[in-house]
Amino acid sequence: xxxxxxxxxxxxxxxxxxxxxxxxxxxxxxxxxxxxxxxxxxxxxxxxxxxxxxxxxxxxxxxxxxxxxxxxxxxxxxxxxxxxxxxxxxxxxxxxxxxxxxxxxxxxxxxxxxxxxxxxxxxxxxxxxxxxxxxxxxxxxxxxxxxxxxxxxxxxxxxxxxxxxxxxxxxxxxxxxxxxxxxxxxxxxxxxxxxxxxxxxxxxxxxxxxxxxxxxxxxxxxxxxxxxxxxxxxxxxxxxxxxxxxxxxxxxxxxxxxxxxxxxxxxxxxxxxxxx
Numbered sequence: 001x002x003x004x005x006x007x008x009x010x011x012x013x014x015x016x017x018x019x020x021x022x023x024x025x026x027x028x029x030x031x032x033x034x035x036x037x038x039x040x041x042x043x044x045x046x047x048x049x050x051x052x053x054x055x056x057x058x059x060x061x062x063x064x065x066x067x068x069x070x071x072x073x074x075x076x077x078x079x080x081x082x083x084x085x086x087x088x089x090x091x092x093x094x095x096x097x098x099x100x101x102x103x104x105x106x107x108x109x110x111x112x113x114x115x116x117x118x119x120x121x122x123x124x125x126x127x128x129x130x131x132x133x134x135x136x137x138x139x140x141x142x143x144x145x146x147x148x149x150x151x152x153x154x155x156x157x158x159x160x161x162x163x164x165x166x167x168x169x170x171x172x173x174x175x176x177x178x179x180x181x182x183x184x185x186x187x188x189x190x191x192x193x194x195x196x197x198x199x200x201x202x203x204x205x206x207x208x209x210x211x212x213x214x215x216x217x218x219x220x221x222x223x224x225x226x227x228x229x230x231x232x233x234x235x236x237x238x239x240x241x242x243x244x245x246x247x248x249x250x251x252x253x254x255x256x257x258x259x260x261x262x263x264x265x266x267x268x269x270x271x272x273x274x275x276x
Contacts, residue, residue, distance in 0.1 A: 027251065033244035041240050056241035060249065063242075065220040069228040072138050073250075076213075076224055077206040080145040084202050085195070087146075088153030093183050095154070096161035097169055107158065110151040118148075122215050129216060136218045144216065145206045152205075153198055160194030161187055196261050204254050225250045 033041065035052040060066055095103050125144055129135040164187055172182045188195065210226040217223045223231075229246045232239055 027248075030244045030247050030251075033240060034248050036241065038241060056245035057249070060242050060245045066228065066246070068220055069223045069225055070249075072222060073207055073224040073226075074253075076138055076141050076145060077203045079142045080149055080206040081199050081202045083142070083146040084149045084153040085199065088150050088157060089188070089195075090183070091154045092157035092161055093179070093187060095158045096164075097166070097182075097187075098179075107155060110155045114148070114151040114155065118211050122211060125212070126215055135216055136222050138222050140216045141213050141222065141224065144212045145209060149202045149205060153202060156198050157191070157194060160191045160198075164190050200257055200261060203257070207250075207254060 032048060034056050035054075036049040037051075037053045037055070040046060040049060094100055095106060100106070126135070129140045134140045168186055168190075169182060172186050177185070207224075208226060209224075210230065213224045214227045214230065217227060220228075225246070229243060229250065232243045232246065
């Protein structure tokens with residue numbers, strides 16, 4: 001290895017180290033804070049907890065209502081993902097494989113809807129759900145998340161479905177297969193990496209979303225984890241250890257899902273990037 005190759009190797013390693021530090025730094029710092037005893041939270045040094053303690057995790061898991069808001073987050077994220085699939089998959093199939101007039105206009109409109117700033121429509125949604133009588137309920141959060149996840153779902157899945165050869169679609173139609181049968185037996189199995197990628201991204205969006213969840217909920221019966229963590233602050237002091245422990249617990253499900261489906265996610269995102 002000559003000096004040029006060594007220099008490139010060192011530069012690549014340095015850039016990779018900086019990227020990993022930037023990505024994992026906040027998580028590692030939260031983990032260190034969550035494991036520090038209460039007396040060391042405002043002290044530096046020590047950087048690492050000495051000794052590490054699980055008291056903050058015990059306090060969070062034993063806090064009244066924490067498991068309730070965690071269950072709310074699971075319900076909201078899973079239901080949002082299912083609704084996005086139920087409504088988005090047929091729409092994406094129609095845009096990708098059927099002769100739909102103004103398809104490019106529809107896709108452009110969906111892209112515009114997905115870029116609309118959340119702060120601009122949170123007040124109208126708040127008034128709407130008060131009028132409907134469903135404010136401070138998980139259903140209000142689910143409806144809002146689904147509305148904003150649906151354009152992304154349709155836009156992305158349309159690109160995945162367009163990658164499936166039209167010859168397969170024509171052959172199935174010649175054999176007498178209905179559109180529902182083609183979607184179920186031909187399109188969905190071949191587009192499974194894309195479905196996994198989109199489903200996980202929608203789940204993460206709904207799991208981490210704060211603004212709508214904070215505005216549309218008022219009690220523990222409907223709050224989600226991001227809102228509950230933001231409201232951890234006490235009257236006279238901020239429980240940094242409990243906040244860090246709750247943040248770690250809230251991050252674990254998404255990390256586990258990414259590790260479980262990382263191969264399908266990578267293949268799905270790669271396939272979706274081929275044709276837009």
